[in-house]
Amino acid sequence: MASQGFWSLGAENGGDRGDQSPITARAWCQAAAQKFTGGIGSKLCALLNVGEVEKSADGAEKQDTESCNCSTKPCNCSKSHLGFSELYSTDLLPALDGDLKTMTFLQEVVDILLAYIVESFDRSTKVIDFHYPNELLQRNNWELSDEPETLDDILISCRATLKYAIKTAHPRYFNQLSTGLDMVGLAADWLTSTANTNMFTYEVAPVFVLLEYVTLKKMREIIGWENGRGDGIFSPGGAISNMYAMLLARYKMFPEVKEKGMSSVPKLVAFTSENSHFSIKKGAAALGIGTESVICIKADERGKLIPSDLERRIVEAKQKGYVPFFVSATAGTTVYGAFDPLIAISDICKKYNIWMHVDGAWGGSLLMSRKHRWKLNGVERANSMTWNPHKMMAVPLQCSALLVREEGLMQSCNQMQACYLFQQDKHYDLSYDTGDKALQCGRHVDIFKLWLMWRAKGTIGFEAQIDKCLELSEYLYNKIKDREGYEMVFDGKPQHTNVCFWYLPPGLRYMEDKVEKMKRLHKVAPTIKARMMEYGTTMVSYQPQGDKVNFFRMVISNPAATFEDIDFLIEEIERLGQDL
Amino acid sequence: MASQGFWSLGAENGGDRGDQSPITARAWCQAAAQKFTGGIGSKLCALLNVGEVEKSADGAEKQDTESCNCSTKPCNCSKSHLGFSELYSTDLLPALDGDLKTMTFLQEVVDILLAYIVESFDRSTKVIDFHYPNELLQRNNWELSDEPETLDDILISCRATLKYAIKTAHPRYFNQLSTGLDMVGLAADWLTSTANTNMFTYEVAPVFVLLEYVTLKKMREIIGWENGRGDGIFSPGGAISNMYAMLLARYKMFPEVKEKGMSSVPKLVAFTSENSHFSIKKGAAALGIGTESVICIKADERGKLIPSDLERRIVEAKQKGYVPFFVSATAGTTVYGAFDPLIAISDICKKYNIWMHVDGAWGGSLLMSRKHRWKLNGVERANSMTWNPHKMMAVPLQCSALLVREEGLMQSCNQMQACYLFQQDKHYDLSYDTGDKALQCGRHVDIFKLWLMWRAKGTIGFEAQIDKCLELSEYLYNKIKDREGYEMVFDGKPQHTNVCFWYLPPGLRYMEDKVEKMKRLHKVAPTIKARMMEYGTTMVSYQPQGDKVNFFRMVISNPAATFEDIDFLIEEIERLGQDL
Incomplete structure (x- = not known):
């Protein structure tokens, strides 16, 4: 032995x-x-x-x-x-x-x-x-x-499942906005599974309901709403959080829509940047507003919404007899990581009396950083905000919050008062039965992992983690901006951790035929990505955008990543792409 | 030592x-x-x-x-x-x-x-x-x-959280439709947390995407759709699954609604039993249809929808120029556990060309039982079905499936083709990137716990578990139906595990003043329930319904419950309620 x-x-x-x-x-x-x-x-x-x-x-x-x-x-x-x-x-x-x-x-x-x-x-x-x-x-x-x-x-099945799984905790996994695996968050999620309960009433989730209350209040304080007042909910992802916001905006302006439907209201229009997340249109389709009623506002070369274009389109819509009811500004766009100018947008929303939503699913967490939170200046003027701690704060999936400035609105918008769940003669304070303000009936406990991580790190711990990711992305940007074979998709230092770039293999660099060059360049990123996956060495995302052919979108939310991993990524792209 | x-x-x-x-x-x-x-x-x-x-x-x-x-x-x-x-x-x-x-x-x-x-x-x-x-x-x-x-x-916080949590695994926890804790399901959920990924693409969840495919197909086979063909998705709860169904029904009849919204279509009306789940109305409110366009159909004394009333209301609506587009039949109502007559309903839906949905969130799992599945006869004629394995199959929360008969419809209804997530030039079969058919963008992995439990139990294991719960509820029914101090809310053997009854304390049993008696009886269940929680001995739900004062609704989905626990419940109700 x-x-x-x-x-x-x-x-x-x-x-x-x-x-x-x-x-x-x-x-x-x-x-x-x-x-x-x-x-x-x-x-x-x-x-x-x-x-x-x-x-x-x-x-x-x-x-x-x-x-x-x-x-x-x-x-x-x-x-x-x-x-x-x-x-x-x-x-x-x-x-x-x-x-x-x-x-x-x-x-x-x-x-x-x-x-x-x-x-x-x-x-x-x-x-x-x-x-x-x-x-x-x-x-x-x-x-x-x-x-x-x-x-x-069963144990063999567990092993087989993990054998073919993506190692999302791997320091070189950069594929999505949600990467990494936090050990305290994981422990909290194991506990959540073990407690196996439902968020709809205090009766069945006393602690979790209180922790949601405490955490949402803290998040609202960080947004800058007075004394952390307001409302909110943890929902199954940013798309649903955004849909909630649109639903609330519509109800706020036309409360009769709840009973009478869209046929009782004038033609509503919503506004968002052409670079915003597809969930805004998806939400509009679901809510019976229609995707054509989502007016896409031009963005500048850095991907930020142009306020003058927003105002022009609002005026135009009003002239046509439409009713502008919702503007969704983006704090951290999916591809460019751009922050829309929130102060200018809020001025316009105020002027025309339109609900201002901030989709901060990706960028909202920068509020935790004293160094970077200025990028969201003006968010305190918003009526609602989506903020996904499962992205930049690396909380295990899923953890998305919708924060709402007005108290009571979610409840009146969504409540149906089912007497078999929300009995009015219970023996405790019914304000803790939060289920009736949700679109869901049963709701998964997403709060504990965020709460426990917050306790373990403190606000300063999240700040340090976020600052480090932004530092890494600046390192990447500085490393490739003048490097041979690289071209940046937009100029200047990234505002978030998104670094968008083309890698041009040697054979393409001096090609004269621009059309052929673009045609070939379009295939470079997908081919390198496929090879990365086959070798299993790293994963990073790519996509085309507008008239731009496929480019890499590097994002860093993985707390395990280091400068060496960034170096490795560059070497790997070159190793796998040089023959293309 | x-x-x-x-x-x-x-x-x-x-x-x-x-x-x-x-x-x-x-x-x-x-x-x-x-x-x-x-x-x-x-x-x-x-x-x-x-x-x-x-x-x-x-x-x-x-x-x-x-x-x-x-x-x-x-x-x-x-x-x-x-x-x-x-x-x-x-x-x-x-x-x-x-x-x-x-x-x-x-x-x-x-x-x-x-x-x-x-x-x-x-x-x-x-x-x-x-x-x-x-x-x-x-x-x-x-x-x-x-x-x-x-x-x-952090460890102290974990202990404190569990100290005040509800023990949902406890053999005497009967409070919700979701009770119990399955050990293989729990292990699977721990693994899911550890894998920490997202269902939207095969790229980041290869195994889980395949397992969802395999499991949905199996569930469709059990419904009775030819060769298990069709579509489906796991969603965050039955309310969202029902909302999906309504969304699909509307899109199927008026595909232009996606782009043009509700203002482009005639006034739509939906039909469901007066005993159906509140999520049908909640969905209608969210989708811009409006709660008033959900027409509630009368139920018989057992809580089943009356088909003749459904047809009458459809004809009436058509005469008013409304367009009936959606019928939601319930397989297992929340309070009574009633199964709507699906064959008769499907005949009506076919006659008037209306989408037939079956909300089997609670009762759908009876399809797993050869003894009880006749209660859902006709489900194979439905266009869609909600089925929550997290209820009667005791899969950890959440696990809800929407099954759809028509292939491709979910995709065309919901897709927005975001090029940064669903790249069309990936190197693998893109039909496995299922994210664009969802309302969500990121989607939690809810499949693994169901799949692993299914492997561990086999279909016959789920069947045995379900049959046992129904046997327990029949035992409870037989025990109290003629017992002094008990009155059943409806006559006859329960169809599901719901047993609805009043307990009359000795002081109320022979009271002549009916108004006073009802007034006092209305307070009995809430008081006993509050005492149960204070003693911590058991938990069971109660509610009023229509003109019926508060009654207990006992439901059994907890695989840990035994005949002795049913005996205990009765003794406990009597112990805590005799002085009232």
Whole structure:
């Protein structure tokens, strides 16, 4: 034997498949029985058929416990032998003797997850083990059948799932606006799953409802609304948060729309930058407003909405007899990371009495940084704001907040007063039953991971994390702006972490035929991206925009990324693209 | 020392607060280093500053590892000492030497969760340690501050959160349609959190996208759609699934509504039972249709929609020049658990060319039971169906599916073709990028817990679980239908697990003054419920309906419940209510 410690014994019986870990189970539960005082401790002792264990640190009634000392593993101790290949989910809790098996099974899953986590942060591992859909379908049996599988098979499925997953925690994963994996956030999400409850009433989620209240108030204070007053909700993503804002704006202007629908109101029009997120149009389509009633305002070369164009289009719409009801300014556009000029926009909204929404799904988190929050100056004048902590603050997915300045509006806009859920004769303060202001009925607990991370980092911890990402993006910008083979999509230092650029392989750099050059350049980013995924070394996004052919959009929200990872990205693009 | 095993050593240093567990960390990581072959194993060895450990089970290069044998705990081994009271989240991964600390921290959290889980299933523990909102706010410091807290404080927050949480896994928790905690589902949810990705593209969620495809197809086969063809999506809850259905129905009849909005279409009307879920009206309000355009159809005394009334109201609406576009039948109403007659409804929908939706959020899972699925006969004729596995199948929250018969409709209804997310020149089959058919942009991974549970139980396992819940509710019904002091809200055996009844305390049973009797009876259920929560012994829902005063609505979806728990509920109602 190489070492003492009972985990090593488990390792001999099945290696990292972990399908048999008899000693692990027994010894782990013995220990657990000692850690957990009271009922559970005694219960575990009984399960293990061992002697009375020490009750607490106070030293009372200490007796020896019996343990398995067999030299042959797996041994035949009836209580300690847990072969997952012979057990099924029906052997776990709530089965009568399910405690020990459950704890052992869950511990086994946790071991798989911990290994995956450590591996994910290791730069020598792949970001992705890529396979084409048809191939991936064939590499494993993913089908559902009538018959149950053993717990051993379940563990194998867990491993297979992770084997082909994207390592979103990997320091070189830059593909989306949401990257990275926060350890406290993860712990909080595990706890949330374990608590397995629903946000609609205080009755079933007392702590989480209070934490949502505390956190939304804090976020409103940071926006700059007086004493943090106002309203808000955590919703399943920025698109839904934006849709809420549009719904509230419409209701605020025409409350009769709730009962009578759009046929009772004049033709409404909304305004947003041509570079805004597609969810504004999606929301308009869903709400019966129609995508044609979303008027796209011109953006400047940096991607910021041009206020004079906004005012011109508002006037134009009014002249046609339309009613402008909603302006969605973007704080941090998806591709360029541009911040619309909020003060100028708010002046226009005030002048024409239009609801001002700020879509800060991506850029809103910059409010946490004393260095960068000026980019959102004017946000305190908005009527509502979308802010996704799951993006730039790296809270696990999903965590999106809609903040609303006016109190009570969400409730009157959305409430249906279902008496089977929001009973009016409950014995506690009903203002904590927040479910009726939501579009959803059941609502997932998205608050705890943000709250716990905030406690762990403090506001200054989030600030440091955000500042670092912006520093990295400036480093990238400085590195490539004059480098041979690179061309920036727009001039000047990025405002957010978005760095947009073309990489021109040597063969394209001096090509005279502009049409052919663009045609070929359009294919460069997709090809490099496909190769990145096949090698599994890094992932970064690309897209065309307007008349611009495909370019890379590098974004940094991953707290694990370092200067060296930026260097690596550049080297990798050049390695994979030089022959194109 | 009472026993060997390193957990016990940790227990002496801080007891169940677990703020110091030096040996645990060290020994646990040593063992982990041996379990995980390859890079991580070596890395952990390096962290621990121990010798080369055995690489695998194949026996090559086994050397002894060094371990901590100090007799005084905590010892002073520099590498093994991990005091969470001096560590912060910044010490965890991606910190340079964060591996060991991270694994120890997460393991500590898991210990807290495992203890909570075992406790939750223990009938001798409380379902809830109830406190009024203001009191709960004061019992702990829940505030967010600028400064970070130590990992020790974070663990304390985790414990406090669980202390005041509802134990939704408790065998006597009957409060909602979603109860219980499935161990495989929980494991799957922990894995989902760890994978921390987004459903919108195959690129970032290859496995989960395939599993959604496989599972939706299976669900459509069970509905009875030919070869499982059709479409669908997992959405954040039944209310959103129902809203999707209404959106699709409108688009199917008037595709121009997407661009031109409701002003381009005639006045639309939708139909649903007066007992249907409030989300139908909520959806109509949001979509710009208006709640007044949702026509409520009469239900019979058992809560089932009356088809003749539906047809009458359709004809009436058409005569007024309105366009009927959507009928939502309910399979399992929220309060009575009634199943609308789907065949008769589908005949009417076919006759008048109206989209037929089935809201089976609650009752849809009965399709998994050969004994009970006849209650949904006719569902195969529907155009769409909502089915929430997080209710009757006890999948962790949230897990709601919308199934759609027509292929391609969701995509054309909702797509906005954002080129920065759904690039058309990717190197794989783009039909797996399902994000553009959703209303959401980012979408949480809700599929894995259902898929893994299905693998673990098989279809027959879900069937057994559902059949058992229905058997329990029949037991409850039989027990109270003729019992003194009970009155059933409707006659006859329940169709679902909903048992609706009044409990009349002795003082009310023979009261002559009917008005006074009803007035007092109206207060009985709320008072008993408040007492249940204060004692923490059980939780069950109540509500009034129409002209009926408050009655209990018992529902059983909790796989942990037994006949004894039903007996207990009755005894508890009588104990807490006899003096009223």
